[in-house]
Amino acid sequence: MKSYLQIASFVLCFVCLLSCGEQNKEKPSNPTESKQANTNADSLSLPEGAASESASEETAADSTFVLTEDNAIDFFFEYQKGLKVNKVKLTTSMGSFTVQLYDNVPYHKANFIYLTRKGYFNNTMFHRVVKDFIIQGGNADNVETARKRSEIGRYLLPPDTRKGYRHDRGTISMPSSEINNPHMLASPYEFFIVVTNPGSYHLDGDYTAFGKVIEGMDVVDAINQVEVDDGDWPMKNIYIKKAEVVQ
The missing domain is CATH 2.40.100.10 (Cyclophilin-like)
Structure with missing residues (x-):
């Protein structure tokens, strides 16, 4: 029984570590969103006085x-x-x-x-x-x-x-x-x-x-x-x- 609990505990820790790794992969910004932001920055409608x-x-x-x-x-x-x-x-x-x-x-x-x-x-x-x-x-x-x-x-x-x-x-x-x-x-x-x-x-x-x-x-x-x-x-x-x- 004790051996079974140790194995279950090990599996649970492994799942938690795997879940944390997946969360870290999502942190960088979405490339599509970044591209859209750059496009908007170069768009025709500039704020008044913002041209340089x-x-x-x-x-x-x-x-x-x-x-x-x-x-x-x-x-x-x-x-x-x-x-x-x-x-x-x-x-x-x-x-x-x-x-x-x-x-x-x-x-x-x-x-x-x-x-x-x-x-x-x-x-x-x-x-x-x-x-x-x-x-x-x-x-x-x-x-x-x-x-x-x-x-x-x-x-x-x-x-x-x-x-x-x-x-x-x-x-x-x-x-x-x-x-x-x-x-x-x-x-x-x-x-x-x-x-x-x-x-x-x-x-x-x-x-x-x-x-x-x-x-x-x-x-x-x-x-x-x-x-x-x-x-x-x-x-x-x-x-x-x-x-x-x-x-």
């Missing part, structure tokens, strides 16, 4: 966030609040140049910085060159560019032409979408730079000037002089190898 440079960078790095016609304006309204940078350097297959973006054209500035940080412009091309007028970039006939557009989202930007900026030589501006666009909404993935001296002022009021070339205008001029086909596409591809935000 680091928060902007985190959202820019979030591969799950997709811009749409419904959320783009709200997103860039919040995104621009934390932006303390306003210069982007573009390194092309013909040299590099730097643009400075206007702080009081916030949506277009924020859009350009956001796409730069997402790496969108890397490996795109100057796909349209009109001599003594403009060079236009941000597009490419490759699968990579189409994929990046799909991942970032489909959206347009409203024009912002009342800040007093004109299309002087060296101005960077945004073309309007050609598809079902009576309000001249801007195509966010492309841009053009005015080469005309002193400027192309017939564009004022229709297209949003949102910055200017501050270094490397000779590279822009060189791109503008390349040989093109009947559709203004350069005969030899001119790549934007890298776009990067600079201080």
Whole structure:
């Protein structure tokens, strides 16, 4: 009898130890809940005044966030609040140049910085060159560019032409979408730079000037002089190898 009680006691202790071990396994947080928390932290609806440079960078790095016609304006309204940078350097297959973006054209500035940080412009091309007028970039006939557009989202930007900026030589501006666009909404993935001296002022009021070339205008001029086909596409591809935000 005594031996039986000892065996029963041993079994009971073993069960208790096993139960404690199972409880310890449940202590770490649920991975699904953690993932949901991170998603909410990077979501569009930020508290008023909570936008910051680091928060902007985190959202820019979030591969799950997709811009749409419904959320783009709200997103860039919040995104621009934390932006303390306003210069982007573009390194092309013909040299590099730097643009400075206007702080009081916030949506277009924020859009350009956001796409730069997402790496969108890397490996795109100057796909349209009109001599003594403009060079236009941000597009490419490759699968990579189409994929990046799909991942970032489909959206347009409203024009912002009342800040007093004109299309002087060296101005960077945004073309309007050609598809079902009576309000001249801007195509966010492309841009053009005015080469005309002193400027192309017939564009004022229709297209949003949102910055200017501050270094490397000779590279822009060189791109503008390349040989093109009947559709203004350069005969030899001119790549934007890298776009990067600079201080």
